[in-house]
Amino acid sequence: MSLSFILRRLGYGVLLIFGVVVLNFLLIRLAPGDPAVVIAGEMGGATEEILDRIREDYGLNQPLTTQLAIYVGNVLQGDLGQSFFFNQPVSRLIAQRIGPTILLVLTAQVLSILLGVFLGVIASRKPNGPASAFVSIFATIGYAVPVFWTGIMLIILFASVVPIFPIEGIQSVRLRDAPLLVRGLDIAHHLVLPAFTLAVVYLAQYARLSRASMLDVLGSDYIRTARAKGGSERAILFKHALRNAALPILTIAGMQFGNLISGALLVETVFNWPGIGRLAFDSILRRDYPTIMGVLFFASAAVVVANILTDLSYRWADPRLREQ
Amino acid sequence: MKQPTAETAPAAAGDPATAQRVESPAREAWRMFSRNVPALLGVFLLALVLLATLYGKLFYGGDPFEIVWAPYEPPLTTPSVPLGTDYLGRDIVAGLLTGGAPTLTVGASAALITMVIGISLGSLAGYYGGWVDNLLMRITEFFQVLPALLFAMVLVTLFSPSLWTIAIAIGVVSWPQTARLTRAEFLRIKELEYVTAARAIGARNRRIIWKVILPNAAPPLIVSATLTIGVAVLFEAGLSFLGLGDPNVMSWGLMIGANRDYMLDAWWPVTFPGLAIFVTVFAVSLIGDGLNDALNPKLRGR
Numbered sequence: 001m002s003l004s005f006i007l008r009r010l011g012y013g014v015l016l017i018f019g020v021v022v023l024n025f026l027l028i029r030l031a032p033g034d035p036a037v038v039i040a041g042e043m044g045g046a047t048e049e050i051l052d053r054i055r056e057d058y059g060l061n062q063p064l065t066t067q068l069a070i071y072v073g074n075v076l077q078g079d080l081g082q083s084f085f086f087n088q089p090v091s092r093l094i095a096q097r098i099g100p101t102i103l104l105v106l107t108a109q110v111l112s113i114l115l116g117v118f119l120g121v122i123a124s125r126k127p128n129g130p131a132s133a134f135v136s137i138f139a140t141i142g143y144a145v146p147v148f149w150t151g152i153m154l155i156i157l158f159a160s161v162v163p164i165f166p167i168e169g170i171q172s173v174r175l176r177d178a179p180l181l182v183r184g185l186d187i188a189h190h191l192v193l194p195a196f197t198l199a200v201v202y203l204a205q206y207a208r209l210s211r212a213s214m215l216d217v218l219g220s221d222y223i224r225t226a227r228a229k230g231g232s233e234r235a236i237l238f239k240h241a242l243r244n245a246a247l248p249i250l251t252i253a254g255m256q257f258g259n260l261i262s263g264a265l266l267v268e269t270v271f272n273w274p275g276i277g278r279l280a281f282d283s284i285l286r287r288d289y290p291t292i293m294g295v296l297f298f299a300s301a302a303v304v305v306a307n308i309l310t311d312l313s314y315r316w317a318d319p320r321l322r323e324q
Numbered sequence: 325m326k327q328p329t330a331e332t333a334p335a336a337a338g339d340p341a342t343a344q345r346v347e348s349p350a351r352e353a354w355r356m357f358s359r360n361v362p363a364l365l366g367v368f369l370l371a372l373v374l375l376a377t378l379y380g381k382l383f384y385g386g387d388p389f390e391i392v393w394a395p396y397e398p399p400l401t402t403p404s405v406p407l408g409t410d411y412l413g414r415d416i417v418a419g420l421l422t423g424g425a426p427t428l429t430v431g432a433s434a435a436l437i438t439m440v441i442g443i444s445l446g447s448l449a450g451y452y453g454g455w456v457d458n459l460l461m462r463i464t465e466f467f468q469v470l471p472a473l474l475f476a477m478v479l480v481t482l483f484s485p486s487l488w489t490i491a492i493a494i495g496v497v498s499w500p501q502t503a504r505l506t507r508a509e510f511l512r513i514k515e516l517e518y519v520t521a522a523r524a525i526g527a528r529n530r531r532i533i534w535k536v537i538l539p540n541a542a543p544p545l546i547v548s549a550t551l552t553i554g555v556a557v558l559f560e561a562g563l564s565f566l567g568l569g570d571p572n573v574m575s576w577g578l579m580i581g582a583n584r585d586y587m588l589d590a591w592w593p594v595t596f597p598g599l600a601i602f603v604t605v606f607a608v609s610l611i612g613d614g615l616n617d618a619l620n621p622k623l624r625g626r
Contacts, residue, residue, distance in 0.1 A: 019466050031482040038482075140613065144554065144606035146561050149580060149598035156591050255468075262473030266562055270584075280474055281566060284481050296478055299471045307469070 009311060013304045018072070020300040024293045025071045029064070036060055039289055040084050050084070057082075080297060081290035085283070090294035094276055098298075100170055101275030104267065105260050107191055108198035113253060115199070116206025117246075121237055123207070124214035135207045142204025147263050151197040151270035158193060166190045168272040194271040198263050202256055209252055213245040220244075247318055254310020258303040353543075356618035363614020369607035373600070377428060380421035388419040388574040396590045410579070410593035411586040419579050420600055426575040427560050427601070430491045434556035437495025439549050442502025443538075449503070450510025451533050461507070464500045472497035473562060480568050487570055494559045498552060505548055509541035543619035550612035554605040561601045576601050 031038050036054045055061055059070040074081070080090035123135040155167045166172065166189060175186045217223065218241055226240045265277035272278070276295050283291035347355075357363055386392065391413040392405065399408040399416070407416040449460040479493040513519060514537060522536045563569050564577030571578075576597035583593035 016466055016469055020469065023470075027478065027482060032484075140606065140609055144558075144602050144609055146558055146565070146577075146598060146601050146605075148562060148565050149594075149601065152580065152584065152587055152594050152598065156587055156594075159588050258469065258471045261471040265471075265473055265477075266565070269566065280477070284477055284566075284568070287481065292478055292481070296470070296474055299474055300469050303469045303471060 005315075006312065009308055013308050016304050017301050020297055020304075021072055021075050022068065024297055025068055028289060028293065029067075039081070075297065080294035083283070083288050083291045083294075085286050085288040085291070090291050093279060093291060094294055094298050097274055097276045097279050099275075100273055101261075101264055101268070101277060103187075103191065104194055104198065104273060104275060105257075105264050107195040108202070108264075109253065109256070109260060111195060112199040112202035112206055113249070116203045117210045117242070117249060119203075119207040120210025120212075121214055121242060123211045124218060124241075125233075125237065127215055132211065135211055139204040139208035142200050145200065147197060147201055148266040148270050150200055151194070151267055154193050154197055155270070165192045167193060170274055194267050194273050197270070198260065198267045201263065202260070205252070205256075206249060210245060210249050213248045214241055217241045217245045247314055250314050250317065251310065254307055254314075257306040257310075258299075261299050261303065353615075353618040357614050360614040360617060362610045363617075366607040366610025366614060369603055370611065373424060373604050373607065374428070376421055377424035384417060384421055386415055386418035388414060388422045390414065390418075392418075396586075398590075399592050399596075407596055408590070408592045410583050411590065416579075416593060416596055419574055420576070420596060423574045423576040423579055423597060424600065424604070426487055426564075426570065426573045427557055427577065428604070430487055430494065430560040431553050431557035431604075433487075433491040434494035434498065434559070435549060435553040437491060438498040438502055438552050438556070439545070441495065441499040443506050443545065445499070446503035446506025447510050447533055447538065447541075450507035451514060451529070451537065453511075457507070460503070464503045467497070468500045470497065473559070476559065476563060477566070477568055480563060485563075485568055485570050487573070490560060490563060490569060491556075493563075494556050498555060498559075502545070502548055502552065505544060506541065509544060510537055513537045513540050547612055547616045547619060550608060550615055554608040554612065557601065557605050557608070 028035055028038055034051075035058070036051045039054050039058065040050055059067050062070075078091055080094070082088070083090050083093055086093060119131075119135050119138075123129075123132040126132060158165045159167050170190050171183060171186050172190075175182060178186070214237075223236060223241055226236050231240070261277070264275065265280060267273065268275045268277035269281045276298065280292060280295040283289075283295070392415050393402065393409045393413050395409055395411050395413040397405055397409040397413070400406065401408070405415050405417065407420070409415060410419070445460050445464065449457040449464075475497050476490075476493040479496065480489055483489050510533075514532075519532060519536055522532050527536065560569070560575070561577035561580075564575045565581040565584075567578070567581050569575055569578055579597040580594045583590070587594045
């Protein structure tokens with residue numbers, strides 16, 4: 001993998017992020033009404049003073065290109081604007097809430113890949129067997145269940161029938177000052193239901209995908225060779241076949257990132273998980289546009305970064321692509 | 325690729341007339357589909373949902389917003405409210421019967437918008453290649469970067485929530501996949517001999533795109549359109565659940581969202597609408613899978 005390829009990929013990523021900034025800028029201006037009023041949000045009647053300050057800050061009295069330049073300049077300096085509801089910079093609001101979201105999204109991603117691939121591999125051993133049928137049915141069901149409803153059903157189940165997992169928030173109030181390890185375990189305990197809820201949809205997709213991918217690979221010559229050499233079934237499945245079947249799974253995993261963020265938005269709302277999805281939802285209800293736009297920018301930038309990492313990692317993982 | 329011919333069709337043995345006849349691909353696909361039990365189950369379930377949504381009101385009147393009974397009436401206890409009431413005392417059955425209309429309307433129109441944008445851009449990119457392809461694919465990638473639900477939420481809040489805004493918002497965030505699929509099909513098909521032949525007899529680009537390539541690219545696009553309806557239904561449900569749907573129209577997502585704060589007091593007002601959404605999307609995806617098997621003989625058994 002050449003340096004020029006990496007640089008080109010990075011440059012293109014920067015371009016995409018710049019595009020998101022321009023889109024954000026345009027959206028606020030395209031919305032009906034005075035942009036200053038839109039930015040101030042419906043915070044119970046913004047005073048003329050505040051509106052003037054917004055017009056000043058965003059250069060709303062100047063030509064559109066100057067406005068755009070000011071906006072881009074601000075974003076480049078890490079200034080995503082001021083939330084008039086919280087009276088805090090948007091970047092700080094996001095920084096406060098990014099941890100829980102990363103924790104939730106990564107846990108769900110890892111959980112769904114591990115379980116999904118495992119199910120898919122098991123199913124691929126007998127393409128017409130009961131395990132395969134189960135994976136197919138499960139995948140169709142997983143795809144069709146609304147993620148927020150899964151969360152609600154789990155909350156009802158675990159609140160009344162088997163109360164073994166906490167159903168909302170990220171930690172217990174009484175353990176807030178406990179030692180680090182206890183707090184960590186408490187957070188993990190709170191993470192179980194939201195992470196599982198978010199994982200279900202993708203778990204089903206990974207199971208189906210890895211089953212198909214494995215079936216492709218298992219028909220190839222080198223697997224026949226490995227069998228002829230007398231390799232154990234487990235070694236063939238998990239060592240020879242899975243390595244080759246993993247590439248499409250990796251690609252999809254990278255592409256799912258944006259969807260995971262959308263899913264996290266719903267899951268965080270259902271479970272009162274204090275992440276940026278919850279922040280976006282609350283801000284939309286309050287019409288706190290600087291915050292909404294900040295989250296949209298931040299989430300899109302995260303997707304761009306995730307895509308670049310996926311792209312680079314599968315080129316690195318596949319020797320055939322490494323040379324290009 | 326194996327062509328659907330008399331050999332693959334179970335022709336009546338010993339009858340030369342039928343053995344000679346070549347079954348049309350559409351007919352073969354229909355035969356495959358009509359023997360696919362899960363797909364038929366999907367058709368049945370979807371028909372049930374559609375009939376209930378279209379004609380349910382004729383047999384079971386009642387305004388879903390109207391308070392008709394005491395709140396939190398459990399299901400199967402009172403004949404006049406068979407599935408109980410929600411936290412305000414509104415009839416769940418009335419909500420279920422009327423709540424499907426916005427969801428299905430938005431789902432279908434959003435899927436239509438998705439297909440129109442996706443197929444137009446994808447076919448242009450795939451057919452013309454070069455800078456057109458480059459430009460259009462960059463635009464496609466840009467839209468794939470935006471977290472769909474978040475972007476749709478922003479659009480809906482900026483431009484007042486009506487069924488149309490919601491459908492457009494969903495369409496705007498969903499088309500990139502269709503565009504990519506269409507492009508891939510066009511790239512494959514435009515190299516085939518019959519396209520060269522069409523060009524040789526002087527067919528114009530527009531004719532080749534619409535009359536020659538597109539019909540041959542149709543099978544995967546039909547499957548994709550079906551699945552897009554499912555995704556759009558889930559999307560609409562998610563937006564209404566968050567309270568971003570049209571507040572004056574009862575929908576399944578809105579029912580769940582409105583009753584969410586009371587779900588630990590009453591499970592039924594949030595459970596039944598969710599089941600309705602699930603059954604709808606499940607039916608659509610069973611049909612999609614069935615169409616996939618019927619239209620792409622190569623992929624059978626996957």
